[in-house]
Amino acid sequence: IILFSGGMDTKYSDIKPVLPQGILLSTFGVLLTTIFTGFFIYWISGFSNVSITMSLMTAMLLAATMSSTDSASVFNILRSQSMNLKHNLRPMLELESGSNDPMAYMLTIVLIQFITSAGMGADDILISFLIQFAVGGISGFLLGKLAVAIINKIDLKNQSLYPILLLSFIFFTFTMTDLCKGNGYLAVYIA
Numbered sequence: 708i709i710l711f712s713g714g715m716d717t718k719y720s721d722i723k724p725v726l727p728q729g730i731l732l733s734t735f736g737v738l739l740t741t742i743f744t745g746f747f748i749y750w751i752s753g754f755s756n757v758s759i760t761m762s763l764m765t766a767m768l769l770a771a772t773m774s775s776t777d778s779a780s781v782f783n784i785l786r787s788q789s790m791n792l793k794h795n796l797r798p799m800l801e802l803e804s805g806s807n808d809p810m811a812y813m814l815t816i817v818l819i820q821f822i823t824s825a826g827m828g829a830d831d832i833l834i835s836f837l838i839q840f841a842v843g844g845i846s847g848f849l850l851g852k853l854a855v856a857i858i859n860k861i862d863l864k865n866q867s868l869y870p871i872l873l874l875s876f877i878f879f880t881f882t883m884t885d886l887c888k889g890n891g892y893l894a895v896y897i898a
Contacts, residue, residue: 708877714805721797722799734810745769764818772811808892813890838888842890843890850884
C-alpha cells in the first residue's frame with residue numbers, strides 16, 4: 708500500500724530526467740549496500756568478544772533484508788518538509804526509495820535459496836532477475852491502466868467505495884504479478 712501510494716504521487720514527468728540514475732541506485736546501489744554491509748556484519752561476527760558467529764552467506768542475507776530504504780519515511784520527509792533539493796535530487800530519491808524494494812526482495816530470495824542449497828547457478832539467478840523485473844514492470848503498467856479504465860467506467864452510487872475498489876486493485880496487481888512469476892512490489896509501484 709505504501710509503495711502504491713508513493714508511485715501514485717510520483718509524476719513520470721518529474722522522474723523522467725533522472726530515470727537512469729534512479730534505476731541504477733535502486734538496483735546496483737542496493738546490491739552494493741548488501742555486499743558492503745554483509746562483509747561488515749561477517750567481519751564483526753568474527754571478533755572474539757562478540758558472541759554472534761555467522762557464515763558469510765547468512766551475513767549477506769541479513770544485509771539484504773535491510774539494504775533498501777524505507778519508502779514511507781522518504782516520501783513523508785520529502786513531501787511534508789517541502790524540501791527544495793537541487794539538481795533533481797528529490798525525484799531521484801523518490802524513484803530510488805519506491806523502486807528499491809524489488810531488488811532487496813530478489814536478493815533475499817536468492818540468498819535464501821543459496822543457503823538452503825536450492826541450487827541456483829549464476830545463469831539461473833540472472834534469468835530470475837530478468838523475468839521478475841520484466842514481468843513486474845509490464846504487468847504493473849498494464850494492470851495500472853486497467854485499474855484506471857475500470858474506475859473511470861464504473862459508476863458507484865456510494866463514493867466511499869472507490870478507495871476500497873482501489874485497494875482491491877493493489878492486492879489484485881500484486882497477486883496476479885506474483886502468480887506470473889513477476890515482482891509484485893515493482894508491479895504495485897508502477898501501477
